[in-house]
Amino acid sequence: MMDSPHQLFDTLQRFTPMGNQPAWFYSLPKLEEAGIGPIAQLPVSIRLVLESVLRNYDDQRITEDDIRTLANWQPQAERTAEIPFVVARILLQDFTGVPVLVDLAAMRSAADRMGHDPSIVEPLVPVDLVVDHSVQVDFSQLDAALRLNMQMEFARNQARYQFLKWGMQAFNGFSVVPPGIGIVHQVNLEYLARGILVKDGVYYPDTLVGTDSHTTMINGLGIVGWGVGGIEAEAGMLGQPIYFLTPDVVGVHLSGMLQPGVTATDLVLRITELLRQAKVVGKFVEFYGEGAANLTVTDRATISNMAPEYGATMGFFPVDEETCRYLLATGRSAEQVNAFRAYFQAQGLFGIPQPGDIAYSEQLELDLTTIEPSVAGPKRPQDRIALSAVKSTFQALLQTPTSQNGYGQSSEALQQTVTVQMSALQSGLEMAGGGKQDPDTIPVGDALQSQHNTATLTEMEMIQNRPTPDRLEASSVETPKQPIELHHGSIVIAAITSCTNTSNPSVMLAAGLLAKKAVEHGLTVAPGVKTSLAPGSRVVTEYLTKTGLQAYLDQLGFQTVGYGCTTCIGNSGPLEPHLEAAITSHDLVVASVLSGNRNFEARVHQSVKANFLMSPPLVIAFALAGRIDIDLSQEPLGTDRRGNPVYLSDIWPSSEEIKSLLQAAYDAATYQRLYRDFARQNPLWSEVPSRTGKVCAWEADSTYIQEPPYFDSFNMAAGTAEDIKGARSLALFGDSVTTDHISPAGAIKPDSPAGLYLQDKGVKPIDFNSYGSRRGNHEVMMRGTFANVRIKNLMVPGTEGGVTVHQPSGEMMTIYDAAMRYQATSTPLVILAGQEYGTGSSRDWAAKGAKLLGVKAVIAQSFERIHRSNLVGMGVLPCQFQSGDSIQSLQLDGSETFDLIGLEAGITPRQDVSLVIHRADGSAQTVPVILRIDTPIEVDYYLHGGILPYVLRQLLA
Incomplete structure (x- = not known):
């Protein structure tokens, strides 16, 4: 039992987790019995925040008035009161987490200079940092891509990783999930999320804030959490409440079920369009009704993940039996899940609400049977386009003036075709250490360990010195050439990437099945398309391999390139240099297709102006077609070995085919094995040296980490x-x-202020790395602020x-x-x-x-x-x-x-x-x-x- 529990309103009560001894919790039903407010009618998300406010009452940071105010939340009230929200834990990714750690280290240095014990600066809640933003797609379309990209990542980021290791030993409760494990939000969903926590004998719900806006993905698991700036996260981990205005809560009533052939991605793109139009910016969104209850947790998480795209603070799904099934299937213990269920039942928070149960600020309706296959783009995730309208929409945008967010191309330019003598990437990369490997020699899930130490320094030098567009003429490297034709609308990047969709087995298995059918029909990806597969966790590789589908993805060039965000955050890596030179010199509006959540200008690649979000199977379909200006509902993707046309409907997997394989994605033992002993599973991480001590030993000549x-x-x-x-x-x-x-992001140009600074420090352009990797150095970052090539x-x-x-x-x-x-x-x-x-x-x-x-x-x-x-x-x-x-x-x-x-x-x-x-x-x-x-x-x-x-x-x- 906790040392000094408060008994405000007699709310500290007992409940009995199944199979456990009686335990304590702060009871919301008891708070309502005390006459504090109509709590049972409050939105579920508001009640979970209220629990934190009640439990953390201390009459200093949190007062009785704070409890009463939130307990009496009114749907239509003016929002003037601020909520002091104390979260259970903090989640970081490396691009935002490294500067957070830099700031904490700077605070310790300041305290030390003033004669105080630097340990006074210490996280007061658990902090998890997942390294997932640093891997780039330097290599793809190779069986060795994962190994090569990982080795490049560690070569580039040694200084940052040494600093993170120092932080692990310097701060209590600061843990790091090393590179190569997965994307932060998918790792959070599959492993870090606890559902329920206990401290000093008191049980309470898992809540968090994270330094990535897609932290909201965890809302699909019934956990309150959202993205904050690194600055707010630092305050939260140092014991400060996260303050925010009491929000409006928009209820979205989902009815019906998705039709065959329609994916969760299609659903989330429609929801993003709907909620952007409804102007939910800064509001909580809560999904309810039979349609919500029928969705799997991974479908819910896909919707919750996109909350930043529709502008909401959260996209929340309450806890129900489906939540419990997911927790068990992903390796959480039965005892933990039983306690989770019993707690939410005791709080009156178990089950998806039905119409009339809760009074929302605004209510929206969406019938899931109306959802159709769609994409979004070419510049914003809320700009949904029905699949049948992609061709006409893109062609119209080509001629729309730039002042109206078009591309301003003349009718003559629309007919332009450019022939490029492109390097034969496959053979060229094999010479640089790629090569084919026998898949039987690599144990599933242990690819990183199996491929460790097989690339030599000579290979890495060859990798780093390959030609780029700005030095094509000077290059003496001779590689085979193959002619390809480029035009407006040519697809040059096709990436199955990001946490949004790779967390969802239904769409990933659909992609694998589509790849299988495409190979069986004799289809191949169009030349010039850079393909890649970057799963959100190693579990995806496990079930794609177990079902035999990874082999077909490999045949189409969708080999695994890394377990990280890659293309979705701009780490798409280089295009073939002759290809990029042609795009730039002819001002071609070429396209990328990706299963991510962001497609803002210059985000995916600086030379790619049109970027489209879509489901993983559609990414493959468009890669086969090689162009975005195609109506896949009517036009063929290509031809089979006999020259007959092959249509999307010929290779699209049925719902029954997908369902028959789903069980392979939910094996508790697999999750437990892959999320155990990270250091052993990643030797590259184990070999990174680290320093010790409470205070950071700042290095004056470091170009990665500097005291701000x-x-x-x-x-x-x-x-x-x-x-x-x-x-x-x-x-x-x-x-x-x-x-x-x-914000500085992506590549650092040699002639930019940041590039000139680095060269002045002796860093060669080939070693610049990205802005994201140098976020621990304010000198680089301030020089890159407002420096985006597309900012006007x-x-x-x-x-x-x-x-x-x-x-x-x-x-x-x-x-x-x-x-x-x-x-x-x-x-x-x-x-x-x-x-x-x-x-x-x-x-x-x-x-x-x-x-x-x-x-x-x-x-x-x-x-x-x-x-x-x-x-x-x-x-x-x-x-x-x-x-x-x-x-x-x-x-x-x-x-x-x-x-x-x-x-x-x-x-x-x-x-x-x-x-x-x-x-x-x-x-x-x-x-x-x-x-x-x-x-x-x-x-x-x-x-x-x-x-x-x-x-x-x-x-x-």
């Missing part, structure tokens, strides 16, 4: 609010500028990329160089933007980079939830235009100076402040803006200069 400057002038005094005067605009942006545009600064019309105009000189230069020149004259900076500023992944560097460049405020028409919060967490003011004001209506061009007035008298949440615009002709105009500091705790964060200084002062005090 957030605590350079740290003292115990908080700051005061001051008006911003004489600010210049660093950039003016239009609508839907995403964190993919803002309205101050420089007609251009793309991270450029701006410095004022008053009028010189055009990179955003980084302009920011440094403004810093030299102590000129404050602002960013002005349109609607949905900051949509996208929860990338803390989109806020950190702006802060380090000297941005004091961002003024936009609207913000994405996580990015707005991250800006406050870094001490940057988010402000929102009122009364329909915009960059266009105010006729701003970047020549103005700005004052932000109304801060010095004191800050309150969402107060009105004034933006004074001083124009170049001497005139001035004042417009009202809303200060988007939304909660009282955010006021404190801002005054302290951000969450990190606030938390450190709390700890040291």
Whole structure:
């Protein structure tokens, strides 16, 4: 029993897990009996948050008023109250997790410099980091691709992995799932998620926040969790509640069942379209009804995963017997699952609600029988296209002006065909150490270990020195050539990738079955298409091999390239250099097809302008066709060995075929074996050396890990609010500028500020790695902020990329160089933007980079939830235009100076402040803006200069 339990409202009660001794829990039914609120009618997701608020009551961080407020949640009430939510655990991936660890290490260094025990900075809840974002598809279409990509990954990321190993020994409760195990969200679903936890004798639900927006995937398992910025996660792991405004909860009533031939991917693309139109940004979404109950956990998880794409904080499915079946099938013990079931039954939270059970803020209807095969693209995941309309939609977009989000191609250009003498990748890569392997010599699930130490240094040198588009002429490497034809709409990347779909056996088995039928019909993937398979966990390889389907995927070029996010986050690796050179020189609108969740411009590959999301079997189908401008409902994919046309319907697997194989995907012993003893299963990780000690030994010459400057002038005094005067605009942006545009990601160009910095440090361009891998070095990251090749600064019309105009000189230069020149004259900076500023992944560097460049405020028409919060967490003011004001209506061009007035008298949440615009002709105009500091705790964060200084002062005090 816990040492000092509170007995507020007599809610600490006993329940009996099946087969266990009686245990304690904080009872929501007892809270309702005490007359605190109509709790049984609350949305299930709200009740689970309420349990955390009740259990963590201490009359300091969490008060009785907090409990009463949430217990009396009203569907239509104005949202002004903030909820202090203490989560059970924190989830990180490596791109966001490494900078989180860097910040914690910096806090320890600051505490040490001030004479305090650095161990005062310690995670107070369990923290799991899964390394899944670092593997790139350098090699594909080879049986050795997995080995080669893994060796490249470890060669590139040795410094980062050494740092992570230091963190494992320095901090208690900080664990790392090493590379090659799986994608963070699928590993969370299959292994890390506990469903229910116990501490000091008290049982409570598993809850979490994660530093990736797709943390919501766990909502499919009935677990409350969502994505936050790394800054918020740091506060959460250091004992601070996660504060958020009491949300609206949108109920989505699902009825009916999916029709044969329709996949969970088709369903989620329709839901994404529906909920984007319903404007659920910042809201909880809860699915209920018979249709929801009929979905498998993996189908639910596919829907929950896409919550960031439809804009919701969560996409939640309550717990039911299907949840219990999934937990058992994936290796959780019967005792654990029995306790899980008994707990939720005792709380009155077991079972999918039916219509009328709960009062929601808004209710939407979706009949699953209406779902049809679809894709989404070419630039946003909510832009769903029926499969039969893909060809006509793409052809229309080709001629649509760029100002209307088209490609602006002339009718003459549409007929353009380019012949490329492409290197024969297969033979060329075999010479570089690829080669074929006998699959019988590799034990299933142990591929990493079996392939260890078989590549030599000579092979790695050959790999790293292969030709790239910028040095084709200088290359002396002779490889066989094969001519291929490219045109607008040619597919150059086809990737089965990401946690969204590879967690779902029904669509993965469908892909394998389609591959089998395609091979049997004599079909092959079109030349020039870079194919890859990046499962979300090794379990996928296990059941695809067990069913014999992996062999057919291999024959089509969909060999496993790694267990990580790969293409979906931009780690698609290089295209064949002659191919990429032709695309660039002829300005071809070529396409990628992927089973991921993100398709923003320049995300998948900088040379690929059109990107389409779809189910894994459709990825293979389009790869066979080789082009996106095809109507797969009517046109053949290709021809068989006799020259007869083969249609999609000829090779599409039936529901019965898929169901007959599903049992192979759910073997508890397999899950238990593959998620045991990671170090033994990955020798490359075991060989990474690590340092010891409580305080990080920062290396001045490291280009991967540097101590950030957030605590350079740290003292115990908080700051005061001051008006911003004489600010210049660093950039003016239009609508839907995403964190993919803002945050450094993907390849580092040699002539970019970050590339020049690295070369100055002695790093050759071949060794640049990616921005994501260097997120522990603020010098690289601040230089890459706003440097995306597709970002459009309205101050420089007609251009793309991270450029701006410095004022008053009028010189055009990179955003980084302009920011440094403004810093030299102590000129404050602002960013002005349109609607949905900051949509996208929860990338803390989109806020950190702006802060380090000297941005004091961002003024936009609207913000994405996580990015707005991250800006406050870094001490940057988010402000929102009122009364329909915009960059266009105010006729701003970047020549103005700005004052932000109304801060010095004191800050309150969402107060009105004034933006004074001083124009170049001497005139001035004042417009009202809303200060988007939304909660009282955010006021404190801002005054302290951000969450990190606030938390450190709390700890040291």
